[in-house]
Amino acid sequence: MTAVLMDSRRLVAFSRLDEVLAHAVAAVEAEQAEDEATDTFPGLHMSAVHARRLLRTPLGSPRLALARPCPPQPSWDRITSDHAGWSWLRTRHGLSDLELDLVLMALAPEADLRYERLYGFLQDDLNRRRPLVGLALDLLTSTVDERLAGRGAFGSGAPLTEHRILTLVPDHRAVEPPLLAHAMVLDEQIVDVLLDQQGLDRRLAPCCRLEVPAPPAGAARVVRPDDAGHGPVRLYAQGPAGAERNRPARDLAAAHGAPLLTVETARLPDDSERAATLLALAFREASLLGAVLTIADLEGLDRLTGEYFVRGRTLEDLLAGHEGDVVITGARDWAPEGRHALGVLPIPVVRCGFTDRRALWEQALAAQGVTTDPADLHDLAARFRLGPDRIADAALTAVAAARRRAAAEGLPGPPSRPTRAELFASARGQNGHALDELAHHIEPVYGRDDIMLPPDTAAQLDELRDRVAHRHRVMDEWGFADGLPRSTGIGALFSGPSGTGKTMAAEVIAHELELDLFRIDLSTVVSKYVGETEKNLERIFTAAADSDAVLLFDEADALFGKRSEVRDAHDRYANLEISYLLQRMERYEGLAILTTNLRRNIDEAFTRRLQFIVEFPFPGAADRERIWRVCFPEAAPCAADVDVGRLARDYPLPGGSIRNVVLHAAFLAAAEDSVIGMPHLVQAIRREFQKTDRVMPEGAGPGHQHVRDRS
Ligand SMILES: Nc1ncnc2c1ncn2[C@@H]1O[C@H](COP(=O)(O)OP(=O)(O)OP(=O)(O)O)[C@@H](O)[C@H]1O
Ligand SMILES: [Mg+2]
Numbered sequence: 005m006t007a008v009l010m011d012s013r014r015l016v017a018f019s020r021l022d023e024v025l026a027h028a029v030a031a032v033e034a035e036q037a038e039d040e041a042t043d044t045f046p047g048l049h050m051s052a053v054h055a056r057r058l059l060r061t062p063l064g065s066p067r068l069a070l071a072r073p074c075p076p077q078p079s080w081d082r083i084t085s086d087h088a089g090w091s092w093l094r095t096r097h098g099l100s101d102l103e104l105d106l107v108l109m110a111l112a113p114e115a116d117l118r119y120e121r122l123y124g125f126l127q128d129d130l131n132r133r134r135p136l137v138g139l140a141l142d143l144l145t146s147t148v149d150e151r152l153a154g155r156g157a158f159g160s161g162a163p164l165t166e167h168r169i170l171t172l173v174p175d176h177r178a179v180e181p182p183l184l185a186h187a188m189v190l191d192e193q194i195v196d197v198l199l200d201q202q203g204l205d206r207r208l209a210p211c212c213r214l215e216v217p218a219p220p221a222g223a224a225r226v227v228r229p230d231d232a233g234h235g236p237v238r239l240y241a242q243g244p245a246g247a248e249r250n251r252p253a254r255d256l257a258a259a260h261g262a263p264l265l266t267v268e269t270a271r272l273p274d275d276s277e278r279a280a281t282l283l284a285l286a287f288r289e290a291s292l293l294g295a296v297l298t299i300a301d302l303e304g305l306d307r308l309t310g311e312y313f314v315r316g317r318t319l320e321d322l323l324a325g326h327e328g329d330v331v332i333t334g335a336r337d338w339a340p341e342g343r344h345a346l347g348v349l350p351i352p353v354v355r356c357g358f359t360d361r362r363a364l365w366e367q368a369l370a371a372q373g374v375t376t377d378p379a380d381l382h383d384l385a386a387r388f389r390l391g392p393d394r395i396a397d398a399a400l401t402a403v404a405a406a407r408r409r410a411a412a413e414g415l416p417g418p419p420s421r422p423t424r425a426e427l428f429a430s431a432r433g434q435n436g437h438a439l440d441e442l443a444h445h446i447e448p449v450y451g452r453d454d455i456m457l458p459p460d461t462a463a464q465l466d467e468l469r470d471r472v473a474h475r476h477r478v479m480d481e482w483g484f485a486d487g488l489p490r491s492t493g494i495g496a497l498f499s500g501p502s503g504t505g506k507t508m509a510a511e512v513i514a515h516e517l518e519l520d521l522f523r524i525d526l527s528t529v530v531s532k533y534v535g536e537t538e539k540n541l542e543r544i545f546t547a548a549a550d551s552d553a554v555l556l557f558d559e560a561d562a563l564f565g566k567r568s569e570v571r572d573a574h575d576r577y578a579n580l581e582i583s584y585l586l587q588r589m590e591r592y593e594g595l596a597i598l599t600t601n602l603r604r605n606i607d608e609a610f611t612r613r614l615q616f617i618v619e620f621p622f623p624g625a626a627d628r629e630r631i632w633r634v635c636f637p638e639a640a641p642c643a644a645d646v647d648v649g650r651l652a653r654d655y656p657l658p659g660g661s662i663r664n665v666v667l668h669a670a671f672l673a674a675a676e677d678s679v680i681g682m683p684h685l686v687q688a689i690r691r692e693f694q695k696t697d698r699v700m701p702e703g704a705g706p707g708h709q710h711v712r713d714r715s
Contacts (some may be wrong), residue, residue: 246661
């Protein structure tokens with residue numbers, strides 16, 4: 005009956021079911037004939053004849069199978085020898101013939117809806133379209149003993165239940181129905197296997213990736229081909245994020261010519277029960293596909309706890325029950341707890357060093373037929389700690405950008421050389437995506453010349469920039485990193501009154517270094533719950549680990565400010581949080597900047613752990629004048645009498661306020677359809693003082709007069 009849907013191999017199993025069903029239909033037919041002979045309204049109510057027959061039937065005996073003279077054909081041996089899916093199910097889970105028949109019954113409506121109607125008919129209720137346990141046992145067993153034993157197939161330790169092959173669903177209309185009145189629903193993944201459907205299980209799509217890795221080109225293999233083939237390989241690839249920890253798994257898959265299934269643990273749902281189910285599904289999917297399985301990364305499982313996800317145990321149990329190769333990746337030390345003999349081999353994965361990175365950039369660009377300025381190659385390798393795959397990808401992107409630019413400019417000929425900006429942009433594009441959700445990505449617009457600072461502050465900023473730019477030479481080439489116990493990260497604190505250019509300075513530095521800038525608003529990270537702040541910070545630093553970005557922890561007063569308010573147990577927690585932040589900043593391998601308005605609240609114990617403390621003083625009149633000047637764009641129309649020197653002298657405003665004033669004055673002028681004049685500026689200054697409830701000083705002659713006349 006299902007020939008239209010299936011080719012002959014898949015059909016084989018269904019003809020077995022058809023035979024069982026044909027006998028059952030015949031049995032029901034005989035019953036009905038008996039009813040019709042005695043009943044005027046058969047089917048509308050239950051006749052006494054029917055009730056008598058129920059009493060007559062021996063308790064617990066199968067209802068419909070008695071009429072079957074011999075076992076149904078084809079046998080399961082025959083079916084499993086013909087079909088890989090059935091064969092896999094039988095051997096992998098050790099299913100009995102009865103269990104296979106149960107699976108077949110549950111599968112049938114997925115292949116053809118006519119089976120639903122047949123089940124409805126046999127169950128004497130056309131709304132009950134899924135096969136019930138009771139019907140299955142009626143059809144598939146022939147004695148009371150067999151039928152009772154058949155219930156065991158649904159026990160908690162039996163393979164159908166334990167491996168989540170069949171789910172029992174109670175009829176939603178019934179009140180606590182007995183086991184026999186539960187419907188059997190087959191797992192989607194098993195349905196796909198038995199119907200030869202290709203592709204990744206739909207439920208796994210959000211958290212898993214399936215690929216067929218190519219053999220690694222050139223680079224030394226972490227896993228040699230002869231490692232494969234002697235029982236399952238179980239590796240723990242340990243290394244920092246960004247060190248291409250997936251490389252061993254890819255090598256292994258390539259060596260086998262097998263697909264690679266990667267579980268991205270960070271994408272597993274937070275609900276531990278669902279996460280555990282998906283993880284188990286992923287193991288089964290890998291086994292189905294003959295794929296190498298990667299659990300990336302171990303750290304992503306740490307947040308899952310509770311009765312459904314027992315840390316350590318859940319993963320180890322799955323590993324123990326899995327016959328294929330598995331690679332787990334992670335940064336921390338890990339060893340199984342030893343309840344199973346797993347034989348996990350830890351292998352360290354190290355980041356490519358500067359020399360490798362430089363060579364990889366050169367090769368990747370040469371492969372695209374372009375040569376590059378050695379200074380650019382040096383800076384790319386020094387500033388971005390990308391692995392081989394990412395460098396290759398970044399080089400491709402940069403060349404594509406150059407080609408596009410050349411086409412737009414109408415330049416024909418050989419591939420044009422990517423500019424430094426194009427190279428840096430494509431390198432930046434490789435990283436930091438994990439941070440996008442947790443931090444605000446700032447496109448730096450301000451350059452070094454836009455910020456007006458006292459000479460010493462300006463010099464400190466330049467030193468900070470150079471510290472990052474020349475880190476490679478000093479630390480690696482000159483060997484200074486060897487003597488340092490910690491990472492070579494750089495922590496800086498910018499402190500000063502509001503509007504003095506602290507946030508702006510962070511932008512200037514990122515701009516100068518051509519690095520990404522991510523702003524983390526600490527006021528949203530700090531939580532009043534003990535331990536939550538640390539967790540939030542940990543998430544950010546984990547995401548930032550391979551970003552090579554400048555991290556700006558803005559408004560750090562949310563953290564430091566807390567200390568001045570309370571002098572009790574909270575004080576201690578606040579101190580712990582600050583310590584934690586500083587310690588994580590030290591471990592971060594790039595530049596991290598804190599900004600605060602409250603320098604005096606910060607203990608010396610803390611400031612000692614930062615390499616740079618940069619003071620942003622309230623600007624003096626001369627600096628204010630320079631700030632006034634840069635705040636006017638070139639195209640802005642100004643009246644001849646605008647005297648910024650005077651404004652700077654008369655009104656003690658920080659840079660942030662000056663910027664607001666100029667913008668506000670421009671709008672006032674635009675509304676009057678005139679050029680920007682002193683009266684507009686003075687009016688805007690008045691508004692700025694109003695904002696902060698301060699008294700506006702007398703000054704600026706005619707403009708001031710103008711404002712007073714108006715009010
Ligand atoms: N020293 C300066 N030179 C030039 N422009 C400045 C300077 N200081 C501030 N500005 C202008 O003011 C704007 C605001 O400054 P910024 O946000 O950097 O201040 P901040 O010190 O971070 O203040 P807050 O403590 O309130 O965050 C800048 O975008 C810039 O336009
Ligand atoms: Mg700021």
